[in-house]
Amino acid sequence: MSDPLPQGAIIGILGGGQLGRMLSIAAARLGFRTHIFEPGTNPPAGHVADIVTTAPYEDDAALRAFGNAVDVITYEFENVPTSALDLLGTLAPIHPGREALRISQDRLTEKDFLSGLGLHVAPYAAVDDAQSMAAAIEKVGTPAILKTRRFGYDGKGQARLKSPSDADQALADMAGAPAVLEGFINFSAEISIIAARSPSGEVACYDPGENVHEGGILRKTTVPASVKSALRMDGVILAGRILNELDYVGVMGVELFVTPKGLIVNEIAPRVHNSGHWTQNGCTVDQFEQHIRAIAGWPLGNGQRHSDVVMENLIGDDMNRVPALAAQAETALHLYGKADVKAGRKMGHVNFVTSSAKS
Amino acid sequence: MSDPLPQGAIIGILGGGQLGRMLSIAAARLGFRTHIFEPGTNPPAGHVADIVTTAPYEDDAALRAFGNAVDVITYEFENVPTSALDLLGTLAPIHPGREALRISQDRLTEKDFLSGLGLHVAPYAAVDDAQSMAAAIEKVGTPAILKTRRFGYDGKGQARLKSPSDADQALADMAGAPAVLEGFINFSAEISIIAARSPSGEVACYDPGENVHEGGILRKTTVPASVKSALRMDGVILAGRILNELDYVGVMGVELFVTPKGLIVNEIAPRVHNSGHWTQNGCTVDQFEQHIRAIAGWPLGNGQRHSDVVMENLIGDDMNRVPALAAQAETALHLYGKADVKAGRKMGHVNFVTSSAKS
Numbered sequence: 001m002s003d004p005l006p007q008g009a010i011i012g013i014l015g016g017g018q019l020g021r022m023l024s025i026a027a028a029r030l031g032f033r034t035h036i037f038e039p040g041t042n043p044p045a046g047h048v049a050d051i052v053t054t055a056p057y058e059d060d061a062a063l064r065a066f067g068n069a070v071d072v073i074t075y076e077f078e079n080v081p082t083s084a085l086d087l088l089g090t091l092a093p094i095h096p097g098r099e100a101l102r103i104s105q106d107r108l109t110e111k112d113f114l115s116g117l118g119l120h121v122a123p124y125a126a127v128d129d130a131q132s133m134a135a136a137i138e139k140v141g142t143p144a145i146l147k148t149r150r151f152g153y154d155g156k157g158q159a160r161l162k163s164p165s166d167a168d169q170a171l172a173d174m175a176g177a178p179a180v181l182e183g184f185i186n187f188s189a190e191i192s193i194i195a196a197r198s199p200s201g202e203v204a205c206y207d208p209g210e211n212v213h214e215g216g217i218l219r220k221t222t223v224p225a226s227v228k229s230a231l232r233m234d235g236v237i238l239a240g241r242i243l244n245e246l247d248y249v250g251v252m253g254v255e256l257f258v259t260p261k262g263l264i265v266n267e268i269a270p271r272v273h274n275s276g277h278w279t280q281n282g283c284t285v286d287q288f289e290q291h292i293r294a295i296a297g298w299p300l301g302n303g304q305r306h307s308d309v310v311m312e313n314l315i316g317d318d319m320n321r322v323p324a325l326a327a328q329a330e331t332a333l334h335l336y337g338k339a340d341v342k343a344g345r346k347m348g349h350v351n352f353v354t355s356s357a358k359s
Numbered sequence: 360m361s362d363p364l365p366q367g368a369i370i371g372i373l374g375g376g377q378l379g380r381m382l383s384i385a386a387a388r389l390g391f392r393t394h395i396f397e398p399g400t401n402p403p404a405g406h407v408a409d410i411v412t413t414a415p416y417e418d419d420a421a422l423r424a425f426g427n428a429v430d431v432i433t434y435e436f437e438n439v440p441t442s443a444l445d446l447l448g449t450l451a452p453i454h455p456g457r458e459a460l461r462i463s464q465d466r467l468t469e470k471d472f473l474s475g476l477g478l479h480v481a482p483y484a485a486v487d488d489a490q491s492m493a494a495a496i497e498k499v500g501t502p503a504i505l506k507t508r509r510f511g512y513d514g515k516g517q518a519r520l521k522s523p524s525d526a527d528q529a530l531a532d533m534a535g536a537p538a539v540l541e542g543f544i545n546f547s548a549e550i551s552i553i554a555a556r557s558p559s560g561e562v563a564c565y566d567p568g569e570n571v572h573e574g575g576i577l578r579k580t581t582v583p584a585s586v587k588s589a590l591r592m593d594g595v596i597l598a599g600r601i602l603n604e605l606d607y608v609g610v611m612g613v614e615l616f617v618t619p620k621g622l623i624v625n626e627i628a629p630r631v632h633n634s635g636h637w638t639q640n641g642c643t644v645d646q647f648e649q650h651i652r653a654i655a656g657w658p659l660g661n662g663q664r665h666s667d668v669v670m671e672n673l674i675g676d677d678m679n680r681v682p683a684l685a686a687q688a689e690t691a692l693h694l695y696g697k698a699d700v701k702a703g704r705k706m707g708h709v710n711f712v713t714s715s716a717k718s
Contacts (some may be wrong), residue, residue, distance in 0.1 A: 008696060028407045031694030033709065048387045050406045123406050224615065281643055284666075284691045284712050299686040306712070307643075307665055323363065327658040332643045335390030337367060348390065353643050353665070 005071055005296035007031040010071030014084075016043025016052065018270050018336040019076035022280075024048045025286035032296065035286060037066045044336045045076075052258065057084040059291060067091030072252065073293050075089040078104045078270055080153050095295040096250040103246070107149045107180045110268060117245055119238060120264045122257075123183035130250055135173055136181035137164050143184045146170040148177040151162055158216065187257035191225045192277035195239035196251045196300055198289040204281065204290065204300045209311070210277050211255070217344065219285040221275045221311040223282060227258055234263055242268060251276070251291035257284040274346075281332045281351040308355045314348040325350050364430055364655035366390040371451065373443075375402025375411065377627035377695040377705060378435035381631040381639075383407045385647035391655065396425045403695045404435075414706045418441040426450030433609065435655050436465045437629050438510050447470030454654040455609040462605070465540045466508045469627065470592035476604055479595060479623045483618075492530055496523050502543045505529040507510035507536045517575065546616035553635035555610045555649040555659055562602055563649065563659045564595040565642065568634050568670070569572050570614070571697060576703065580634045580670040586617055593622055601627060610635070610650035615659055633705075637668040640691045640710040667714045671705040675700060684709050 001158070006358065013020045016038030024034040024045050031049040036043060039057065044051040051069070055062030063084055067073070068191055073094045077236050078101055085101065088094060103113045111124050125147060126135035139146070142164055148157035157177070159170035171179075191208040201243040204248075210225035211218055241255045252275025277285035285301025314321065319341050325331045335348035364370075371388050372379045375397030383393040383404050392409040395402060398416065405411040411429070414421030416508040422443055426432070432453045437460055444460065447453060462472045470483050484495035486505060496503070501523055507516035516536070543626075569584035570577055584591065598613045612632025614625040635646035644652070644660025652660055673680065678700050684690045691706035694707035 007678070007681075007694060008698060021387070025407065027694055028380070028384065028696065031696045033406050033696060038625075047392050047409045048384065048407045106460065136488075271474075284640055284710075293685070300713070301685075302688045302690070319366070322366075326652070329660070329663075330660045334388055335366060337387065337390045337392060339367060339416075350644075353661070 004298050005032065008033065009296070010035050010050070010069065011292065011295070012037065012066055012073040013045065013049075013076060013174065014038075014057075014088075015074055015076035016040065016045040016049075016075065016261065016347075018044055018338075019272060020045030021048055021336060022277075022288045022334070023074070023076065023258045023291060026286065027117075029289060030292055030298070032292065032295070035066065035070050036060050036319070037063070042339060044338055049335050057081045057291050059089060063087050064091065072295055074271075074291070076271055078314075084192055096248055097246070098271045100246045100248055100252070104268055105150055105271045107147055108178075109149075114242070114265050114268075117241060118240070120262065122185045122264060122266070126182050127171070127174075127179040128182050130168075130171060133167050133181070135196040137161070137167060140181050140183040142166075145177050145182050145184065146174065147182060148179050150177070156216070159271055160214045164192065185257045185266075187228060187259050187264070189225065189258040190266070191235060191256050191258060192221070192258065192273065192275040193228060193235045193239040193254045194251060194273055194279065194287050195236075195254060196244055196287075196294050197243040197248045198247050198294045198300050198304070199297050200302050201244070203240045204288065205239055206276060206279055206303045207305045208232050208235050208256075209274050209278055215344075217315065218274045218313075220313070221278055223278050223305065223309050223311075232256060232264065238263060238265070250294045251287050274313065274349075275311075277334065277349050278311040278351055280334060281353050282307050282309040298347070310352040310354060312350050312352070313346055315348060316343040316345055316347065317348045322348075330354065363657050364391065367392065368408070368430040368655070369394050369428065370651065370654070371396065371425055371432040372404065372408070372435060373397075373416075373432065373439050373447075374435035375399065375404040375408075377403055377697075377707075379404030380407055380695060381636075381647045381693070382433070382631065382650060383646065385651045389651055389655070389657070391651065393528055394425065394429050396422070401698060402682070403697055406696050412638060413526045416440045420578050424448065429628060431654055432651070433630075435630055445459055453637070455607055455611070455629045456605070459605045459607055459611070463627055464549075465628045466506055466626070467537075468508075470539065473601070474493060475629075478600070481544050481620065481623060481625070483525065484540050486530070486533075486538040486540050489527075489530060491525050494539070496526060496681040499542040501525075504541050505533065505538050506541060507533055508539050508693070509536070515575070544616045544618060544625075546618050546623070548584065548586060548617040550586060550615050550617060551580070551632065551634040551644050552594045552613045552615065552687065553610060553632055553638065554595075554602055554613060555653050555662070556602040556607045557648075557653045557659050558608050558656050560603070561659050562599045563662050564598055565616075565635060565646065565662045567591050567594050567663045568637055569676050570634050572702075576674065577633045577672055578674075579672070580637055582637050582664065582668050582670075590617060590622065590665060597622060606686055610646050633672065633708075634670075636693065636708050637710055638662065639668040639693060640712050641668040643664045644699050653706050666712045669711040669713060671711070672705055673709060675702040675704055675706065678706045681707075687711075689713065 159173040209221040518532040568580040638645040
């Protein structure tokens, strides 16, 4: 285990969106500087970072300069191209590590990994062509959902099958990309666990949040979740198993379905997670600082909940609500400084601090 | 009253120290960008600002470029040269306004202003030479403290008089600068009120903090303060009067002595204040965001205390305590990313979140 990062060390972050932005702020709070690597111009994270590199992930010279300029590398999204990671990995430590990325970059690999750990996942089967599609429907049944194995997010790269007759259209929607057919789960709630693990193996989980999605995008997270405490404990233990198995360093988001038979793992994200934004106003140390602490080799911080929170994403025209929200007593606004409002674009979020948690 | 600042607007901040740094972070949280103007290189605020201008306050061309590039101007210290303010004031609104700066830049003017409002201050008298010194000692008595009228901070520019025989030495310490002799106050505690006022006249005060100084530098602030609630209310009312009288916009720190005869105003600072750092972990909206909200013409946020906090400054070698502090459950660290540790230099602070406040 390496020494804790000293004051003034530079943390490299791949991706300059809102997660990189909030990671930068947390890093600054602990006396670190940040260097953002992002292909797009004027990234939200750049407003609060010390250095910004604007270059594509295929630019080896830019990657090399970035890797040489930073003390540790992390990322705000799991779809970092493998070739970039190969190069960067020779220049600086990357946390969370390659194994977590490899697994979470591919839905099939992820489900095999989770099943292999003895955790429950939805029925699933690989789909590469019409033949495997037929076999998958046979195994999984319908209704079901076909998802690309790689590069899906916020409901993109998905097609629903109400019945087997939708198979051809769904397959066409994948445009030849390898896919996974997932059976529908009859769940009463969706919750997520934001878990952190330090290089020394210390694990800390935040209270589970209860999520509501709309159109494949997270709309709202409520903490505490309306699930029994035994189930919350199951979720925490399960998340700890995943992190330990991967020798994980950093924060992970684990999405779970609550069913009559217990918890089913929907997916894992090897990064800070939208459903953990409530921690900014519910805990002394939020998920962003927890991630920075972990990748910097610091002890994990206090993630105990001091307040109940409802987090709501501000998507597209929701930004018109900002003046009214700013005038409400219980609101904490977190806006991303994005230049243009676009439909479906996450522009910010608001934490409604509904009460002090019972201590 | 002007319209609220829109998303993406640029807030200019004079001064790039830790207060500018934490103002930058708060501004980003609300979707604003910041532009730091600071004579020194590699300022702490620069790590989290969008743009940094490195130039002296006498560089009119740099000031003009800065003033033209920003939508509103604020500052992290009250000793901004008047000539710079004169120029900048023609280019962008400056909050808090010139009158608050004029008063707080001069201890004599400040005491005259506070007395004129009917508030209690320590006995004081102007000292310019040996003759006025003798008259001042006659009026104020000894022990007393001689302070330069301008540019004093953290105990600098001060000399103590135990008896009238110290007069010559104290006067020599001022090196010819106009000064004020202040009588000693027999106080049981020192508290401060962090108060905010918006352009619409809305005033919000945080709970008073109780301060302990060492060597003229703030060491610790404890909230809640160990003073009776009636006295807390007196402090809040008094702060509100000051802000209203000045038609003030932004956050002000008001330092008060608690005496058997009631509250005596020690000094006011027209900016976010070290004794308000506890708000970062005690309130949903901290003093930095409150200041940004006010100068941006937004409604003030929720400054209600959700947790009890003890804030302790990390000065010089206190940085050696950081690893141990990071491992303590109740600590929230805020480090300033300063390159060199120097004796007496504020390097960071720690908020000990001691319990959830009773709601």
